[in-house]
Amino acid sequence: MTKQELVRQIFLKESFLCVGLDPDLEKIPAHLREQDDPIFAFNKQIIDATLPYAVAYKPNTAFYEALGAKGWEALEKTIRYIPKECFIIADAKRGDIGNTSKAYAKTFFETLPCDAITVAPYMGKDSVVPFLEFENKWAIVLALTSNEGASDFQSKTDEFGIPLYKKVISTVKEWGSQNNLMFVAGATRTQQLREIRELIPKHFLLVPGVGTQGGELSEVIEAAATPECGLLVNASRSIIYASSGGDFAAAAKKEALKIKTQMGFYFQRPKT
Numbered sequence: 001m002t003k004q005e006l007v008r009q010i011f012l013k014e015s016f017l018c019v020g021l022d023p024d025l026e027k028i029p030a031h032l033r034e035q036d037d038p039i040f041a042f043n044k045q046i047i048d049a050t051l052p053y054a055v056a057y058k059p060n061t062a063f064y065e066a067l068g069a070k071g072w073e074a075l076e077k078t079i080r081y082i083p084k085e086c087f088i089i090a091d092a093k094r095g096d097i098g099n100t101s102k103a104y105a106k107t108f109f110e111t112l113p114c115d116a117i118t119v120a121p122y123m124g125k126d127s128v129v130p131f132l133e134f135e136n137k138w139a140i141v142l143a144l145t146s147n148e149g150a151s152d153f154q155s156k157t158d159e160f161g162i163p164l165y166k167k168v169i170s171t172v173k174e175w176g177s178q179n180n181l182m183f184v185a186g187a188t189r190t191q192q193l194r195e196i197r198e199l200i201p202k203h204f205l206l207v208p209g210v211g212t213q214g215g216e217l218s219e220v221i222e223a224a225a226t227p228e229c230g231l232l233v234n235a236s237r238s239i240i241y242a243s244s245g246g247d248f249a250a251a252a253k254k255e256a257l258k259i260k261t262q263m264g265f266y267f268q269r270p271k272t
Helices: 003-013 030-034 038-050 068-081 098-111 125-133 148-152 164-172 190-199 217-224 248-268
Strands: 017-021 054-059 087-094 116-119 138-144 181-185 204-207 231-235
Touching: 003 054, 017 038, 017 087, 017 248, 030 038, 038 054, 038 068, 038 248, 054 068, 054 231, 087 098, 098 116, 098 125, 116 125, 125 138, 138 164, 138 190, 164 181, 164 190, 181 190, 190 204, 190 217, 204 217, 217 231, 217 248, 231 248
Parallel strands: 017 054, 017 231, 054 087, 087 116, 116 138, 138 181, 181 204, 204 231
Antiparallel strands: none
């Protein structure tokens, strides 16, 4: 998917919601566990319920890989079920030496029809560039995450007071462009979002941390929205586990609509 196509979908739906598909067998409704493929059965209903309000879906591959071959089959079925007009992110956090990264890229860009993959940049340029060599595909590079341990490395400053996450962004942005690079920036760090936006005024940001982790959507919009929106805000647990009963899909739809409605604030603002 091109940047222009993504922006078009965002303004068509008046939403920049990304739904994280992180299914846990212990958390999905009990009645689904009796089916041959409970994970796909769960995901299918979540997708159907949230499709009017979501422009992107982000399966976290760990939840599927943990189940072995059946889990990978559920992942593939899920990815192929997501409508093509939606932006599909493989949340795999890959990144290795060049030929390994290229194999990872082929897995998610050729074998599976994903639009993007999350990438860990710690090993440097030759571990990231292979993901950028596929037309209309994206690498979403970890920059400033929303987890507690992010401060162990990402916020550490050098002798000039520059935090590591800024050095990562400043370096990685030169390896690609706004048309094939996004960055992960957590919603729980509003001031840093403003500073990140100054570094990359036109790149898209994938923003986790809204909802269960406590990030405020209005603050994210004020800090980092661009005239093209420039944001994909991810919500996972707050949507997919809104209910553990037979009404789980309806509850997910209600929660997705709630977030989408809050996103309306962006579309009502003057675009400058």
